[in-house]
Amino acid sequence: MLAAMPDSAPSPLSAGGPALRDSGDACPGALRLHRADDGALARVRVPGGVLSADRADALLTAAERFGDGELHLTSRGNVQLRGLDAECGGALAELLTAAGLLPSAAHERARNIVASPLAGLDGSPSPTGWPAELDRLVCSSPGAASLSGRFLFALDDGRGDVDALGADVTLIAAGDSCLLRIGAADEVFRIPAGEGPRAALLAAEAFLRAARDSGAWRVKDLPDDVRAELVRTIKAAAGPTVHRPRPRTATPPAPGPHGSTNAISVDVPLGRLTPAQWRLLTETARRHGDELRLTPWRGIVVPGPFAHDEAVEALRTLDAAGLITAPDSPWAGVGACIGHPGCAKSLSDVRAEAGAAVGPVGRLPVYWSGCERRCGHPHGEWIDVVVTPDGHQISHVRGERRDAPTTTVRNDPAALAAAVAAARA
Ligand code: SF4
Numbered sequence: 001m002l003a004a005m006p007d008s009a010p011s012p013l014s015a016g017g018p019a020l021r022d023s024g025d026a027c028p029g030a031l032r033l034h035r036a037d038d039g040a041l042a043r044v045r046v047p048g049g050v051l052s053a054d055r056a057d058a059l060l061t062a063a064e065r066f067g068d069g070e071l072h073l074t075s076r077g078n079v080q081l082r083g084l085d086a087e088c089g090g091a092l093a094e095l096l097t098a099a100g101l102l103p104s105a106a107h108e109r110a111r112n113i114v115a116s117p118l119a120g121l122d123g124s125p126s127p128t129g130w131p132a133e134l135d136r137l138v139c140s141s142p143g144a145a146s147l148s149g150r151f152l153f154a155l156d157d158g159r160g161d162v163d164a165l166g167a168d169v170t171l172i173a174a175g176d177s178c179l180l181r182i183g184a185a186d187e188v189f190r191i192p193a194g195e196g197p198r199a200a201l202l203a204a205e206a207f208l209r210a211a212r213d214s215g216a217w218r219v220k221d222l223p224d225d226v227r228a229e230l231v232r233t234i235k236a237a238a239g240p241t242v243h244r245p246r247p248r249t250a251t252p253p254a255p256g257p258h259g260s261t262n263a264i265s266v267d268v269p270l271g272r273l274t275p276a277q278w279r280l281l282t283e284t285a286r287r288h289g290d291e292l293r294l295t296p297w298r299g300i301v302v303p304g305p306f307a308h309d310e311a312v313e314a315l316r317t318l319d320a321a322g323l324i325t326a327p328d329s330p331w332a333g334v335g336a337c338i339g340h341p342g343c344a345k346s347l348s349d350v351r352a353e354a355g356a357a358v359g360p361v362g363r364l365p366v367y368w369s370g371c372e373r374r375c376g377h378p379h380g381e382w383i384d385v386v387v388t389p390d391g392h393q394i395s396h397v398r399g400e401r402r403d404a405p406t407t408t409v410r411n412d413p414a415a416l417a418a419a420v421a422a423a424r425a
Contacts, residue, residue, distance in 0.1 A: 030044045038338075048114070048131025359420075
């Protein structure tokens with residue numbers, strides 16, 4: 001049984017320390033709008049990526065009433081609304097609250113929970129209730145309201161997909177038990193499956209206490225000695241550990257049918273959905289499982305059940321609407337930040353450039369960034385294309401390691417497309 005975790009020892013701030021809360025947590029939310037060049041931006045947390053058809057309707061209403069009508073998927077399975085009227089905050093909050101999308105104003109930016117999108121749909125013996133239970137626990141914890149908007153929980157059904165995303169607290173299903181990972185630690189705690197969400201919350205609360213002096217936002221930002229003390233604290237409550245290194249590469253659900261066919265999956269070009277595409281997905285969900293699951297890879301799983309012909313027809317319709325419905329689409333694995341003109345920091349219109357460079361399907365995903373902040377970049381192994389004053393730099397990223405740029409291309413779209421295709425091959 002996992003007991004409540006005691007306070008960690010006071011933690012000294014190491015010299016030359018990591019990222020700290022020295023300038024406030026500017027992460028946008030649904031109540032804290034961010035000003036961008038294309039208007040205000042709201043980020044609506046969708047724990048586990050799970051949305052009922054009714055809540056999906058509410059998000060579309062918000063996008064059309066207050067913003068530019070489009071829905072942008074984030075690398076954490078959340079939704080961003082862009083082009084918002086700067087004065088819409090109160091009315092937007094009212095609409096989202098009425099739809100159940102803002103269960104706690106104090107916790108709205110702390111509800112960062114990703115989950116395996118195919119959990120329970122393709123044969124995995126999955127604890128599908130985890131996202132809702134963890135969300136409820138987070139929202140009922142006064143302390144958890146202090147979690148930064150950057151802190152991330154991952155709920156992995158055992159396949160290792162979201163375990164690879166570098167979350168701060170990860171739960172991994174393992175039969176009658178589950179595993180609890182803190183940060184990137186290779187040693188994980190084995191606990192009874194039924195206690196998983198509560199253990200995840202207790203671990204996050206223990207992190208907050210450990211971070212009190214250092215002001216770290218994330219587990220990886222803690223000074224080494226404080227992080228070690230945090231793990232010792234959790235060990236004292238949770239018991240022995242087992243060795244299970246974190247997977248290095250995340251494998252998203254492939255576009256197409258799953259579990260023949262308990263679900264269908266689509267990817268969204270550059271994570272940006274038009275109102276018509278969103279409406280179509282919502283209508284499809286309403287005719288089947290009444291649920292959408294937004295993935296951390298900017299895709300959407302629609303749980304069924306679907307008869308074989310229904311799945312084929314649904315995928316054909318979604319394909320005709322411009323969504324990615326098969327792994328051999330040239331758009332598969334292509335991502336980009338918002339870039340110019342939405343972001344003032346961007347050195348170019350990376351979305352247009354990414355679209356112009358779409359070519360043969362690559363082995364590795366590629367992500368285009370308009371500046372070196374690389375907002376929303378993928379995890380694991382991928383090709384990084386970043387715009388710099390010297391041109392587009394292309395490099396290979398493996399986990400936390402980025403190779404020195406292998407190629408820099410200046411003002412030559414054909415050469416850029418060829419270099420990106422070569423890097424992805
Ligand atoms: S990576 Fe740079 S250009 Fe792209 S959205 Fe972030 S800040 Fe803007």
